[in-house]
Amino acid sequence: MKFGHIYREELERSFPAQWAASAISYNQLKKCIKRVQRELSALGLDAHTLKQLLETAEAQQKARDSEAAAERAKNEAAPEGSRQCADDEHRPLRYRFADAGPAVVPQLLFLVDEATGAPLDAQLAPETRSLLHRLALEAQLTDLRITPDSPPDSPADSSPRRSIASSSLPPTERSNSDASNVPPNPDSSNDPSPPHSSSSPPTDPSNPSSHPPPTRVIAIPLTSDGEFFTRLQTELFALHSLQETEQARLSTTITSIGTLISRVTDPRTGKAAQHDLVRWRRIFEIYLDSRVFFSATERARGPNDAHKAGEAWSRFGALVAADGGVWKKRESEAAMRGFVEINEGLLRHLRFQELNQTAVGKILKKFDKRTALGASSSLPPLASPASFSASFAKALSAQVSSQIVARVPQLDDYLCPVCFTLAYRPVRLRCKHIFCIRCAIIMQREGRDRCPLCRGHTVLSADSDCIDPNLTKFLRRYFPDEAREKQKANERAAAIDQFGERFVDAKCVVM
Template identity: 35%
Template sequence: MKFAHDFDASLRKEEYPQEWLDSAISYRQLKKCIKKVQKELRELGLDPHILEQLWQNVDNNDEIVTIRASPEEPRSRPYHYYISSGGANFKPRLTVAIDPRDGSPLDAWLSPETRNFLKGLPRSPRTEKQLFISAAAGIDGGTSQPTLLSVSEHGNTVELEIGDSTEAFETVEIPLTSDSEFFQILKRELDDLNRLQEMKQKQLTIQINKLGSDITNLTEIASKRSRAEVEAWREIFRLYVDSQIFFSTSKQDTGTRSCSAAQKQLEDFSNGIADKRKRLRLSHNGSAALNSFLYINASLLQFMKFQEINRTALTKIMKKFDKRTALHMQANLPRMLADEQFVAHDLAKAACFTIQEQLLPIVPQINDYLCPVCLTISFKPVRLRCNHVFCIRCLIVMQRAKQDHCPLCRGGVVMEACGENVDAKLMKFLKMKFPAEVKAKQKENQHAAGVDRYGENYDKCAVM
């Protein structure tokens, strides 16, 4: 009862749109369906205690006998609850195997010969015997030809020949209606949540693409204002990448962040932007674009919270179904219901991928274009045959030192490099995107060249 109250309170607290609320898991309604299932089972003489005893399959001598068609299969049960699906409909079925002599439940995989064999096995307290039965070993209640059973007992394997079957078991399917209502409601709501997620993903993609166009227009104008805008967005995106709001790459918490962790990271990012907003020198349109960027991330976080609370409700209602009915529904859940996309963090992954592909490349980060030797921008970048890039100054230094091995891949490609290896396209790109850094690196290289030619004191003026 407490979770139902907390679930409703969480949905109201976040002020979700009515469309979202209409698609949320109807936890209270599903609980009522579970009560109907309980009542129906009791009217059939199958209360949870009886079903749980059948499921445990422990005999009166405290000896567990495990019957399996192969070592990989789970232990057999004297009753089977499975859910067949046809189109949009689910048909839960409860089938019990009974002894035709007295109507008592028995294991549906256990032939009479196998039962007689098990009775003859030596018994000891709390031991487990495993009988691996082949497909031809009479598991359907009767065979016409002798077969071999491979019996594993205390680590020893014994083969037993079984003759004709003299007696067959019977199965009874118990009609249930209330659990069908439960699964129909659950499937309908999961379909609604998936449709809502698909719609939200399309909305976010449209918003991200529009924001990308706006930022591109702001940064491609040939003016001093545009250069200030570029630097502002470069700093914004650098802070965003460092914040790792929705996904973490650190060793402590690698992977998708929880909603609470993502909210904290987003708050830290927003506060960092607020502290630097005056220094960012954004135009009016740039400020509007930044507000849109913050809104996209806040909207994504809000939907993640909505998903998380509904996933929790889904998990709890399934556990409650099994606990109240002892039908062990989760062990037989249809794949089409168990593999719902809603259960994964698909939206966060898709939205973050779109941001990474559509927004971040608009304003490239200088860290992606640093020379691996001097760790500054690759002025006049030279691309070696191994495809690694170094600034021309560092390459000259390596060639003078007769260092032929690439510092990154150790390939013998340094000494063969010449003027044709200068990447003119990349050089033009760096000059356009990082004018200040290129100018500073050019000045630094000129100073280094002067030192090489005239010594350390070449640029010092001596007053006579």
């Protein structure tokens, strides 16, 4: 089955109607490509011909680059951009996108002799050469360039001159479409000297053949390719707008679910001591270990695609179901439904954006294959298929972690870095690193002054004032079972230090 049918069926089956309406219209863009083909073929520029012309132009440019390598080495102070621009000026054919603000304006440019209007590429079809010659003559009727060969008193200088530079082309280029709209150059009447390019080599006035013939860049007026890229850019902007709307909606839901989870996991005492802190902690522990949207392994690090994220989400659901447990508060059930809805919404949008990225990539590949214009490599970043899904998943995953998962403290964040148990009775050294009181005592007893983390000389100077009372209260509140277990372990270790292990573990014997 062709991609167009699969794409349409996937949109209709898996996504809301509003999303499907904002998706890339793959079939309509295919029709635009056919119109581009017909328009180019009518000008004698079918895909095979254009491919040969572009390959020839590229080969000629590489040859010029190799010949001018020594000269460029001498002029290393010149900016790279100016050298590239000078190289582009000598290309007899190129396809580019003009800088016209947010709009995408494609241009098919040919280099012609300014004096005769004849194309510089001899491989063009007769109808193409005729069109370029006519366009060049029409442009010369309203715009003539002063060349270095023109004497000051020649008839060519007796009439007002117009600059051939425009906002969409480099200073040495001009499109026939805006020839009559270029304003007169205000400095031309004050400067009698002819303009010279800063990158042009000096010429010998006594040798007329040393002057290269003046050239002009002519843009062939095409309408169908502009229609194609305008439609593509409009639909990409619609996708971006849909992403912003969906992101705002999910962001509001994340905030409300985070507030609800904070309320149902508050470990209050007294009659209202019933809470679901332990179960929510276990669920979030499984969620973090599942790495649904981002992978942290060495083999696959970074954001997951829709397929991997879906598999990780399925594993998370299976582990939560196998873990069992009953909610103590009814609000926790609503919070769990909201948490599931947020993640499924993220997965659905991730799949939607990846599907559209695939459609954009395939339609641009088809455009290049049918026209040989190579638009994919020269498309501006604003109009190219950006990674919408990665930025969307990254932003909302970070919000889920900060506003939902972080509401429930995780045991891994409060472990002693030496014994890897809860850092109860936490000792905060002068270097701000925290250890449990038992490990701090052992390090002092062994005379180790360097902090195990930063290697600072802070251990031996620690005393009872370094015990953090606020953190001790926090650990006792949110990790009551672990705190009691660690307290018993500390008391037993202190008894062993004082009386010996044989007296601590000895049992009573009935005589």
